Amino acid sequence: AETVPFAHALPLPKTLTPLTRGATTDVYEMRMREADVEIVKGLTSRVRTFDGTFPGPTIKACQGRAVEVRQYNDLTVNAAVHLHGGEVHSEHDGLPMDVIAPGGNRTYHYPNKQRAASLWYHDHAHHLEAENVYKGLHGLYLISDAEEKKLPLPRGAYDVPLVIRDARVETDGTLRYTRPSDCPHMLVNGKERPYFKVAARKYRLRLYNACANRYIRLRLADGTPFTQIASDGGLLERPVQRDELLMLGGERVEVVVDFSRYSVGQSVVLENTGALPTERPEVLRFDIDRRSTDNSEVPARLSTLPPVPRGTVERDFELRTFPAMTINGVSYDPDRVDVATTVGSSEIWTIRNVEAPLPAPPDFHLYHSFHTHLTYFRVLERNGQPAGVRDSGLKDTVCLGPGETVKIAMTWGPYTGQYLYHCHQLGHSSGGQMGRIDVNPA
Ligand code: C2O
CATH class of the missing domain: 2.60.40.420 (Cupredoxins -  blue copper proteins)
Incomplete structure (x- = not known):
């Protein structure tokens, strides 16, 4: 429609x-x-x-x-x-x-x-x-x-979740599940491209990419940077400035935006620069409609993260979409244990996306979004370089563009039993791009 x-x-x-x-x-x-x-x-x-x-x-x-x-x-x-x-x-x-x-x-x-x-x-x-x-x-x-509650971050009505996802809604209203390049509607909290009336003050925005099968790349249309304060696993140690946020399915990024830089009556659009040329880039319009006092602040130090796990066990994973949805050449089989580990084991996983880049979009299906259950990880390297700001903090889902390699470190626990790792492009996991990990007692 x-x-x-x-x-x-x-x-x-x-x-x-x-x-x-x-x-x-x-x-x-x-x-x-x-x-x-x-x-x-x-x-x-x-x-x-x-x-x-x-x-x-x-x-x-x-x-x-x-x-x-x-x-x-x-x-x-x-x-x-x-x-x-x-x-x-x-x-x-x-x-x-x-x-x-x-x-x-x-x-x-x-x-x-x-x-x-x-x-x-x-x-x-x-x-x-x-x-x-x-x-x-x-x-x-x-x-x-308690640690987070002590911080003077925006709270209450100024702490707002934004669940972003694409959709295809037919002219009769049918919400049809189809490939992302046929999903032109971008929804926030369940509504297509809404507006949001905000006060001229700081807001904490909890951004989710809940798309089944596509990445989004978010920016404010006038170039105002975001102050990122948290990622998948909560607060970063220090805030970082980001101009653009590339997010794969399953990833979360939390930012603070200070709307006091605008005057009442102005608007600024959150746009998706990852939209296809045939799609509208607008995701959400912030309408600054009132003044407000603001005692909130983004402290220079937010949190202390647990030390980066020092992996002793190394494992390699290769994600492929063609000719079938696989990890290391096999599709998910609930009766096959792909990785057996023990609780407390610190590991380094190297994950490769072996798809070749396409010259032009739509390339959504060539991206992978690697997700682990049970434990968070740290991104150590991306394509042989030390991880940059977009990979900072505790992560449970990491983006892999075509041809990219990431190295991540985690400690398995705190529980034992059967868990999963998989691509969070959900068409890929549904197709079998998923593995079983058993965390055994020590
Ligand atoms: Cu959000 Cu196994 O997934």
């Missing part, structure tokens, strides 16, 4: 209220079900949701307090709920074969022993995750901690 940009106000996903708050655990319940929503102005789209909203409701957790979520599957397809970025026991990880059948339910337990970070939960049912996530099965899960 042809659309006019900036027809919707930016919605904010609602925060889910716990059913009960116990001494140690907050208990939630959600129903996965179909719902009719307005994505493109004037059209009704049938989507798959967590609890009726698109995207699903946000869970706010804090370090040291566990969360339990009972998920009812009222859909007509299997679903498995994975907490992306969550350090959770294997049986609560939402593994591809560990599904909730239609009509069933299951309770997932999340310990939340980890540091503050912007996580998300989404479907992971084997072969179905790309379409399920695309059709709406994803929501946010934000963990806070």
Whole structure:
């Protein structure tokens, strides 16, 4: 459907209220079900949701307090709920074969022993995750901690998640799952190219690339830089200035933007310079509509990261899309252990994207987004050079352009059992670009 940009106000996903708050655990319940929503102005789209909203409701957790979520599957397809970025026991990880059948339910337990970070939960049912996530099965899960709460960063109404994803909405409203070069609609928090009325002050923006199959490259149209404060695994040690943010599916980048540099009545557009020439680059328009006091600050020192793991075990991985979706020549087989390791093992993984660059876009399917469950990693090198700012901090998903190689370091743990690593271009993981890692007791 042809659309006019900036027809919707930016919605904010609602925060889910716990059913009960116990001494140690907050208990939630959600129903996965179909719902009719307005994505493109004037059209009704049938989507798959967590609890009726698109995207699903946000869970706010804090370090040291566990969360339990009972998920009812009222859909007509299997679903498995994975907490992306969550350090959770294997049986609560939402593994591809560990599904909730239609009509069933299951309770997932999340310990939340980890540091503050912007996580998300989404479907992971084997072969179905790309379409399920695309059709709406994803929501946010934000963990806070005492260290982060002490910082004078923008908070409350000035701490805003922006879940960005593409879509194809037909003229009858159908949300159709198809290749990214046929997905011209860019959505933020479930609405096509919205506007957001902001005060002339600092905002913390939690950016998510929730696209099933494409990268986005974000910049502010007037060139105003972003101050990046966090990545997948939470706060960086120090803020860094970024002009442009290349994000693959699954990646999170948190930035602070100071709108006090604009006067009331001005606007600035967040655009995707990774859009195809046939697509509109606009993603979201910020309309500066009021003055405001602002006591927030971005401190020069944000956090202390755990030391970079000193890997003793080295492993190599090669990702290919042609002739089949493989890692090291094989597609996912839930009964085959691709990597056996022990809890506490510090490792260096070299990951290669062996696709050759194309002379022109659309090249989305030649990118890979390498993701590990259970543990965060540090990026050591990209193409033989020390990792730069775009790879800083604790990561769980790393971008690999055609022909690129990255070296990452991680320590496996804190739990044992069966986990996964895979490409987070979900068409690739659905097609089998995924491996099984068993973390065995020491
Ligand atoms: Cu966000 Cu295994 O995925």
